[in-house]
Amino acid sequence: MNGRLLLDGGAPLLPHMQRVGVDPGAIDAVFLTHFHGDHTLGLPTFVLHRVFVDDRPLTFVGPEGVEERLEALWDVSWGPDWKRVMRPKFKVTYQTATPMGSAAGFDYETIRLDHGSSGSNGYRIKVNGRLLAYSGDTEATAxxxxxxEGADVAIVEATGPGDVFSHMSWESAADLKRRHPKTRFMFNHLYSGTLEDAATDLQVIEV
Ligand SMILES: [Zn+2]
Structure with a gap:
């Protein structure tokens, strides 16, 4: 068992973790693919928990600028008390993702994906001997x-049908799955409706 991972942090993260019985204090590392709001705006309350309720150490892995971007978000969220009261209690490590790296005991590989003008970090993470691939937001490119490739489980976005700007279409998601028949796919980031292998909200799976 490596520990516990959080992959991106959209809102409302904290109440959802409580609802599925995941202890917010037991997360060892957070991997961020990019800084768009739907992937980060659940983090301020999660961080509040890690400051006042459970102060175990926490590592954030993310694209270039991860420390500046997140510290700015905590600052906007909590005002002057962030730096004065909260930051000194927060046992955080920020790590700019490298092509191959390790964070909080998790070995990972980073692959830059196409996503609008910011791009996005995809991660291949070794979890208990299995290989987990996580796309965050991406276009259906090489x-x-x-x-x-070769992942046991792949969590990949599939935003909607047809041509979706800077995201995967359901058709591309189905094609991707056909090209990698040995990988178990879970599709997320759906804006409405559903497709085969779509994850549902608050779903718990056993791998
Ligand atoms: Zn995005």
Whole structure:
């Protein structure tokens, strides 16, 4: 058992963790693919928990600028008390993702994916001997195939049907799955409706 991972942190993260019985204090590392609001705005309350309720150490892994971007978010969220009262209690490590790296005992590989003008970090993470691929937001371009290649489980976005700006279409998601038949896919980030292998909200799976 490596520990516990959180992959991105959209809102409302904290109440959802409580609801599925995941202890917010037991997360060892958070991997961020990019800084868009739907992937980060659940983090301020999670961080509040890690300051006042459970102060075990926490590592954030993310693209270039991870420390500046997140500290700015905590600052906007909590005002002057962030730096004065909260930051000194927060046992945090920020790590800019490297092509191959390790964070809080998790070995990972980073693959840059296409996503609008910011791009996105896809991660291949070794979890209890299995290989987990996580895309965050991505277009259906070649780096995504490299991300999921040989993975036991792939959590990949599939935003909607047809042509979706800077995201995966359901059709591309189905094609991707056909090209990697040995990988178990879970699709998320759906804006409405559903497709085969779509994850449902608050779903718990055994791997
Ligand atoms: Zn995005």
């Amino acid at each position: 780096p995504l195939d490299a991300l999921v």
